Amino acid sequence: MRGLLGIETLERAEIEAVLARAKDFQPAPHESFPRLDAARGRMVVNLFFEASTRTRTSFEIAAKRLGADAISISASTSSVSKGESLVDTLNTLVAMRPDAIIMRHKASGAPHFLARYLPGTPIINAGDGTHEHPTQALLDARTILDHRPSLEGLKVAIIGDIAHSRVARSNVYLLSKFGASIVLCGPASLVPKELASIAPGVSITYDIREAIKGADVAMMLRVQFERLHEPAFPAGEYFSFYGLRLEHLDLMKPDAIVMHPGPINRGREIASDVADSQRSVILNQVENGVAVRMAVLERILCQNC
């Protein structure tokens, strides 16, 4: 693996290998994560141009559990706040010879742009704008596979602000590669109709009941108000029409699961009692975040280990 920019271009076999390896890294119940030194002496730089709690922390933990050195830089404490360009910032970091750069950026394609100019350093995309968030899709797949034998034939409803969601795009690409059927749902202004044709097996509905009917998985997404340039739906109507409530769970498969990449807005896209219900696997997702990122980092850092 030479960096990880997105799921779209990733081979199915590569995804399977990461998911299988991530299982090895899952801690047994009531145990902490295993500590390894597979990547001793390697250095990763966590470069976050956008706020993040779980992704940054879990990459950092994953690197340390593999024995690598991890340095975290956030845009506000770096030269970026002094007006340095993205290319100059990255050139400076690359001169310090990190073994990989983990990067989050608010602009779609920022890591792809850098990968073209800095071909020597593996770049791991930790979320670029409204484009992709590959490790999130991998950990979501790991979480689903903890509850289902395979992804093939599953019905997965992704509900919320699809337009601005990198999580949705990466999940669509991944699930589609494994033959799941994906239903995208949300207010029409937040579900671009073009997304139905970006991968096989994708459909769109604006009715949450239709979306979750018989579904194996409901992935809830928050509305990214910070990216909305104008009101995209009538204020106050979101929860009534697109919030997941307890009564909806009866429409799904009996053993269906509810997921959310976080951060959660209780009472907006998901009712509090649903988030805390037995169906919710939100905290398993967080746990799998570390395991999956260990698997990804191992593949990138330890090719010659």
Next chain:
Amino acid sequence: MPKLLIKNGRILDPVNGRDEVGDVLIRGGLVVRVGGDQHATGAVAFDATGLVVAPGFIDMHTHLREPGFEHAETIESGSKAAAAGGFTTVCAMPNTRPVNDDATVTRYILERASRSAIVNVLPIGAITEDSAGEKLAAIGSMRQAGCVAISDDGHPVMNSRVMRRAMEFARAFDIPVIDHCEDLNLSAGGDMHEGELAAKLGLRGIPSASEDVMVARDILLAELTGARFHVAHISSKRSLEMVRQAKDRGLKVTCEAMPHHFGLDESDIVPYDSNYKMKPPIRSAMDREALVEALASGVVDAIATDHAPHPGSEKMQEFEQCPFGIIGLETALAVALEALVHTGKLPLAKLVQLFSAGPARILGLDRGHLSPGAPGDVTIFDPDLDWTYDVSRSFSKSANSPWHGHRFRGGPVATVVAGKIVWQRSGERSAGD
């Protein structure tokens, strides 16, 4: 008086219906005699055997960036790029600093051009003061000072009442009103054509409708006022349909097409490469086909470049932050030959017309033809020239081109302005050699 004798070329002059091998004599800056085997003592001779000799090309949509943005382009560097692209005349858009919104700025540009430009530079004045879309600019005095059209290019006049007044006033001065048709509310935040690719790449889209609603509005205002209205860089199928209908109704509506719109579509875009970022955006295959058809059928009146230099530091950024626009003077003819003529969509004479007589007619210029007494501006090109575009050797001060490294069939060979060879290709060989 200095004389230039262009020998043995294929003279292609659509206005005079001429397509024959022969000589062109230029004396004192004017065309003297066209056709036949000529001899002129003391004349500089240019052997145009195997080449096309056409009326000088006019780019009615160029950004020369001077005054104000000389780090991106100057009148001198832009004029050299124009000459290397076969253009003998360029029209300079007013989005300079200061904006060309009064006669003082117009005269400054003309004065700078007379000192440093190697091709003719005709300024385009702003529609409104500072192109802010509120108060009308000094349209009358700019016209007197030498502006050939008015436009708030890049800053479309959003207020329909202001646009109406501008058209009414411009009509009295017989000057075309050029609009960059874009509803800024509909396109806000967009970085590329709204379609599957934008949705995939997570980039905000610029819908065709943002262009179409303004084309519709401006056509209605042109009808209301009787003004000459010209659509800049038309790119969408629906807009082309509306221009065709307007022409059928007898309105004075014209439009221009850009090489990047008829030479490229979404499928050619390199993701997140800012050399593919411009306004209007590169659109769908359907729009591109409609544009090629409209060029062939006469709905489109001219080919122009929208040459928009931006220095590397501005284009080497996150895609969302890069400015819009690409350079295009040096590649326009080659792209047009490749996309239109070598594909069999357009006869060569039609292509020449779109580069010369077409824009001249829109702007009311006595140019774009090789009649005795006309300006001695000639574009000499080889429709089969085998060459590769190297943007690092561009005359432009900027290098933002999607065609860097592209191998072309056909391109300019020499450019003549007022009887003087201002640029001549060296190095490449014709495919026929």
